[in-house]
Amino acid sequence: MDHSDLLWATPTDLHQTSTDSLRELAVSSLTLARQIMQYTREGIAVMDARGRVVGVNPAFCRLSELDAGDIEGCHITNINHDLHERRYYRQIWRRLQRQGHWQGEVQHHTRQGRLATHWLMLHLHRDHRGRVSHIIGILDDISRLKQSEDRLSYLAHHDVLTGTANRTFLLSWFGKVKAALEEEEQLALLFIDLDRFKPINDSFGHGVGDQVLKALAARLLAQVDDNELVARIGGDEFVMVWRGRLGTPQLIRKAEQLLEQLEAPVLVGEYELSVGASIGVSLYPEHGLEIETLLRYADTAMYEAKTFSSAKVCLFDRAQFTRLEQQHRLAGEFRQAIERQQLFLEYQPKLELCSNRLLSLEALLRWRHPELGVLYPDRFLPAAKDAGLLCRLADWVFTEAARQYRCWQQQGCWQGRVSINLSGLELEQHRAGQLLELLRRQGVSPSHFILELRSDFIMRRSESLLGALETFRAAGMAVYLDNVGEGRLSFSKLRQLPIDGIKIDRSLLSDHFDSLDQSVIRSLLLLSQTLGIEVVACGVETAEQMQFLRQHGCSSVQGQLLAAPMTAGQLELFYRDGLDRIRH
Structure with a gap:
């Protein structure tokens, strides 16, 4: 047995060695142990x-x-x-x-x-x-x-780009902070969606976009203390949690001040970029006890602020949530609506004032829902968008309008033009050729149709959309701007648009029809005459309105005074029996 064996020997083994060997082993082991300790x-x-x-x-x-x-x-x-x-x-x-x-x-x-x-x-x-x-x-x-562990933990719970918390940390943090609330304290959860970030990111590149996000995140972080939080939960979506005893008016005012800071331009190199945001607010414990519920409610309020509120700040209420829940339901049912032929078109005549003739009809989309009854586009177009079916819906409208027009031609019932309203539907240049081909497949000419689009939709869209309008006009279709007077309109851009006419929004022909409404209508009529384009006034309901429009040179009118929207069968009866009444 050598010394290395003796080092690990058991007491029984050691008894088998001599006393001298044990002493030698002890000295050797002690020396070895000291050397190991040294190095x-x-x-x-x-x-x-x-x-x-x-x-x-x-x-x-x-x-x-x-x-x-x-x-x-x-x-x-x-x-x-x-x-x-x-x-x-x-x-x-x-x-x-x-x-x-x-x-x-x-x-x-x-x-x-x-x-x-x-x-x-x-x-x-x-x-x-x-x-x-x-x-x-x-x-x-x-x-x-x-x-390293601390760094990994930080990376696991924070957004690397902005330094804000991420969704994972927000969820765990919220459970801790709500348990520590004092009496009458509440938590305000702000869902913040940047309004114009995507165009900046697309136009100037991701590097500039990242700098904008970091600058705006720094502004958000400056508005919270140690008991509050800012988290980035999406590409251009942030959540901020405030803690305190703020009443609703003070809370909304504070959120509006935050909005002003986000509206301030961000300087990136030589670029001065303005983004802005929409903010939805939900409250703990008033609106819910769980973070996921409050996030969903704040998101609902943010959508409301972005879509309907001029202030861009909205506090959650139950009506919003009910409306959003129904939109989610309709989105799930919309594909079946197309497949089960629940969609249909109604038609509303337009009267040419100078000749008292019906020269065109507007095709209006409807959904005959099996439980909710007849739904109008403002109810189901957001659902169609959520379902990703806007393109398919536009195809259906073009095909159905062309099919019905061909039937009328064969019957000798209608020889005028039909307006197809694509407001709210997707339309880019590559789609124009596809939609025109749908008309030709039904054996009708595009020259028998008018395309209508919301004025604010055209004003904010790209060169690709303007190219699509040129394609439609080159094929013989007329193009009209819808909702003029209600949506956004740039008069300087109006001169450059490839359009043939405008439709005055029904909001200008309200029940009171006061001097301000009349002044706006006169201005629009004068502008249209100068540009050489047609004008259709929508929502005409009284003889007084009709007389005013005739007097000031309006081309055509549309509204309840003339006829309500009707199905194809009702329109055929109307065209035979009601035309004389309209002319007189």
């Missing part, structure tokens, strides 16, 4: 049974930043007395006595003031009688590991 990376401290240090290796001195002379003879707890209480060490001692070992984190401040974290393992060494003779401590520096 090992881990710090080693040997203590007596009461915890006083009797020996340390160089690594222990390096990690603790103390000299051996300062450590030896001292109790081990004196090394970290400024960071750990006596109760901490009593717990360690009880664990040692009970289990014979302990391990855990200990900390101390370095000479540079940095907080160093070590992993300390303690083991009891007992003599042959079972009494504790020594305590062996092994120390390892895990500061870098802790930094």
Whole structure:
């Protein structure tokens, strides 16, 4: 048996050796142990049974930043007395006595003031009688590991680009902070959607877009304290949580002030970019107790603010949620509406004032829902968009309008033109050719049709849309702007648009029909005459309105005074029996 074998020999084995060999082994083992302690990376401290240090290796001195002379003879707890209480060490001692070992984190401040974290393992060494003779401590520096763990934890809970929290951290944080609320305190959850970020990102590139996001996130972070939070939960979507006792008016006013800060331009290089936002607000505990519920409600309010509110800030209410829930329901049912032929068109005549003739009809889309009755486009177009069926819906409208027109031609019932209103439906240049082909497949000429689009839709769209309008006009279709007077309209751009006419919105022909409405209508009629385009006034309901429009040179009218929208069959009867009444 050589010395290396003797090092690990059992007591039984050792009894088989000579006394000289045992002494030689003990000396050799002690020398080897000291050499190992000298060169090992881990710090080693040997203590007596009461915890006083009797020996340390160089690594222990390096990690603790103390000299051996300062450590030896001292109790081990004196090394970290400024960071750990006596109760901490009593717990360690009880664990040692009970289990014979302990391990855990200990900390101390370095000479540079940095907080160093070590992993300390303690083991009891007992003599042959079972009494504790020594305590062996092994120390390892895990500061870098802790930094890596902290960094990984940060990355797991924060958005790398903006430094805000992410959705995961928001969910866990919310549960903790709501449990710590004081009496009458509430949490306001703001769902913030940037309004014009995508065009900036597409036009200037992702690098510029990232800088804009970082600048706006910094503005948001400046508006919260230690008990509040900002999280980025989507590409251009943020959530901010405020805590306090704010009443509703003060809360809305504070949100509007936040909106003003987001509206302020962001300077990126040579670009000065203005984004803006829409904000929806939900409250804990008034609107809900769970974060997912409040997020859904705030998102609903944000959609309401973006779509309907000029202030761009909206507080959640139940009516909004009911409307959104119904939209989700309709979105799920809309594909079946097309397949089961629940969609249909109604037609409303337009009267040419100078000749008292019916020269065109407007095709109006309807959905005969099996439970909700007849639905109008403002109810189901958002659902069709959510279902991704706007293109298919436009195809259906073109095909059905062309099919019905061909039937009327064959019957000799209608020879005028039919307006197809695509307001709210998708339309880009590559779609124009496809839609025109649908008309030709039904054996009708595009020249028998008029295309109507919302004025604000055209005003904000791209060159691709204008190219589509040119394609329709080149095929013989006329193009009209719908809802003029209600939507956004740029008079300078109006001169450049490839259009043949405008439709005055029914809101200008309201019940009171006051002098302001009349002045706006006269201005639009004068402008149209100057540009040489036709004008159709919608929503005409009284003889007074009809006389005013005749007097000031309106081309055509449409409304209840003339005829309500009707099905194809009703229109055929109307065309035969009601035409004389209209002319007189």
